[in-house]
Amino acid sequence: MKRTGIRIPLVLWSLAVLYPIIWMFIGSFKSNGEIYANPWGLPKSLNLENFTTAWTEYNIDTSVFNSLIVTVVGALLTLVLAIPTAYAIERLRFRGSQLLFTLYVSAMMIPMVLGWIPLFFLLARFNMLDNIYGLAIVYAVSQLPFTIFVLTSFMSTIPKSLEESAAIDGLSPYGVLLKIITPLSMSGIITVTIMNAIQFWNEYFMALIFLQTEENYTLALAIDFISSEAQYTNAWGTLFASLTIAIVPVIILYAIFQQRIAKGMTEGAIKG
């Protein structure tokens, strides 16, 4: 009986979380007239006009494509860089391994905004400003500390005997890394990659600073652009539709990998 009292705040918070998101979905099917007439109401019909407008007139299609490239290239590059380093730090005894680990991990606590000013000029010098591949590189490196942190803890659970017997069978250290360690840490690699991908898909501020022309905009910049346009054009339905486009892939990923994401996020968050 007394559990009802506990359930009230739980139900209320669920509503507080879900209602704005559902409201956004509903809004993406409403015409401007309907949004103005009744912000809380349902649309009269399920028209997809807002989505087609966002997709064609506001070039969401290009930004979705750009975001995909940045996300995939960034996530892959993070792995290529982080897996060997995590393996070396965790398994190869060398002088300074602990120091290197501390260096990477403490970078997670430093305000990167200080580095963004020089990074802006550095990218300009490398001709990588306003370039989605340049952005993908910056993203990949920005997630290195976190990725190395998570992967070393995953790799520490792999039994050492497996590597040793592989080495006795004549596998080179490169082979051990590629054929033994990488497959055995796959569950950690998948977890951290999903989290990095969500991060890259969602990122806004570095994209704002490092990208300039509209055809290079990522999705985050495109919806920010539509949002500021909407102040003048009142294209609220289109804005709702583009917000929906931005979160649907994340919802799908979350639905599939819900447990992994939650676990990885909390493990990754325990730092400092």
Next chain:
Amino acid sequence: MVQSKKQKYLFLAFCLIPTFVMFSIFTLYPLFSGLYYSFFEWSGASQDKEFIGFSNYIQLINDEIIPMTIVHDYFLVAAKVLGIMVLALFFAVALTQLKIKEAPFYRIVFFFPNIMSVVVIGILWTFIYNPSLGLINSGLQFIGLEDWARPWLGSEKWALPSLVIPSVWAGIGLFMLMLMGGIANVSKSYYEAAEIDGANEWQQFWKVTLPLVWPQIKISILYIVITTLNGSFIIVQIMTGGGPNNSTHVMGSYLYEQAFVQYNFGYGAAIGVMILILSLVTVLILQFFMRRERVEY
């Protein structure tokens, strides 16, 4: 197979050097040159970079916007720590200890905002606060409290507090999960012993759960403080851009404005150094005050 030393070093280099080079170029070098830039007056064109010593820092001390941005940042830190920790702790305890059947549903729902983009969250909440179309004002009107309706983000008094709600909304899930992990590690025997001693649920929370979950609470608080000082400007930039009349400017959004809008890159870098120092000092102070003997029963 015996590896030669040379092969071993080659492999080590293969593993470590590419990553370290990339990290140095795109993380270490920018951080250190950020420090270096803070001693220059620089509008971005390479010819006019002029060494001016500590002038940017002197300007920083005399800039009357700076104290406001610091106050705003710490206001957000305090409000977020309080809001997130109280709610997250409550939800974590409710979902682990009270045997609620639908707990997994709440766990999934509460975490969901944590995977949403801060742009989506910011724009969505800007809309919720919209004076004429938003959920809040129209909702207040609906329940007959139209006197309470106001242009939330357009009001110097209400804009900053209005930013706290989306931040808490977006943050709770993660910390709830972290605390749930901590609570799951507390052995059931402590609760059984407390129950035998006649402690009610409320006393069990204060005497058993809270002390034993303290490490997770401490990490959560530090994490909120760091991420807020280092990243609160993102939600500010999206929802208010620092306005109205600087009433929501935080250190990071002011840095962005100085560097990337006004092209005072040297001054922006000096603000960045200030953010770095303030967040390091804050973390050290907090760690000192939150030092507490590890509880063993």
